[in-house]
Amino acid sequence: MAEIRSPGSLMEECRQYDAQLSELRMLLDERLHAARAELALASEPHEVTPPVAWVRPSAEAVRRASRDVAAIEAAIERMDLGLYGTCTECEAFLPLDRLRLAPHVQLCAACAGETRMSA
Numbered sequence: 001m002a003e004i005r006s007p008g009s010l011m012e013e014c015r016q017y018d019a020q021l022s023e024l025r026m027l028l029d030e031r032l033h034a035a036r037a038e039l040a041l042a043s044e045p046h047e048v049t050p051p052v053a054w055v056r057p058s059a060e061a062v063r064r065a066s067r068d069v070a071a072i073e074a075a076i077e078r079m080d081l082g083l084y085g086t087c088t089e090c091e092a093f094l095p096l097d098r099l100r101l102a103p104h105v106q107l108c109a110a111c112a113g114e115t116r117m118s119a
């Protein structure tokens, strides 16, 4: 006999999913804000403390910061489209732990080439 889940438990799962999505959305918004601030900082000379020193704009830092902003914006766009949480390469579901760690990541560990053979 196939096990049929009660509508109640499905509803519960749906609620949890919604809660997780809005949690991740908040994370994304936070990170977008931070990444934009970093991009603005990287783009012009600024003072850092401590120690007090002037940091010159570095092309590398600007590149990195704008890549972050773009990745986060893309993730938010995917969320709005209802595509968020799946790998853009293989369409596998991304584990929640991975998304919590890096909510803008759009590749599963395998597609991102992160899988390492354990010794």
Ligand SMILES: [Zn+2]
Residues within 6 Å of the ligand: 087, 088, 089, 090, 091, 092, 107, 108, 109, 110, 111, 112
């Ligand atoms: Zn993948």
